[in-house]
Amino acid sequence: MDCKTSIRVLLVGEEPQEFFVSPRIFERSDCQCHFAKSEQEIAELLIANEFDVVLSTHRISGGSIHRLIALLSGSHASLFYSLRVEEGYWWLPALTLGKKCLGTPALRGGEFVHVLDQLLMQIRANITAPPA
DSSP states (O other): OOTTTSOEEEEESSOGGGOOSHHHHHHHTTOEEEEEOBHHHHHHHHHHOOOSEEEEOSOOBTOOHHHHHHHHTTSSOEEEEEEEETTEEEEEEEEETTEEOTTSOOEEHHHHHHHHHHHHHHHHHHHHSOOO
16 A cells, blocks of 8 residues: 555654554554654654654653644644553543544543544545545
């Protein structure tokens, strides 16, 4: 699959292993994944690429989730960030297709997998749809 028809995903965190559930989804959807752990790495990747999905573990070395939201606002990217809770993570939507959606309900692991899967199908349909 070429770059123009690939879904581009940016994972932002301390270690790629933090994204334990998402690699299987991204592999199944034939996504092109990139990883960054600092605001500088994020900025460099955003200059070179447009991303469809960005997942952040909220612990951005040298930055904050609000800076990431600002960098991606107006793009077509969807951004989710995770918060560690007692027995896992909750994923919070911050941008949906480039539009702010802070304050929408948090998603538990299973809910997040379903929402992410649906989002990837929607993005794939948009990429492969003939131009209007």
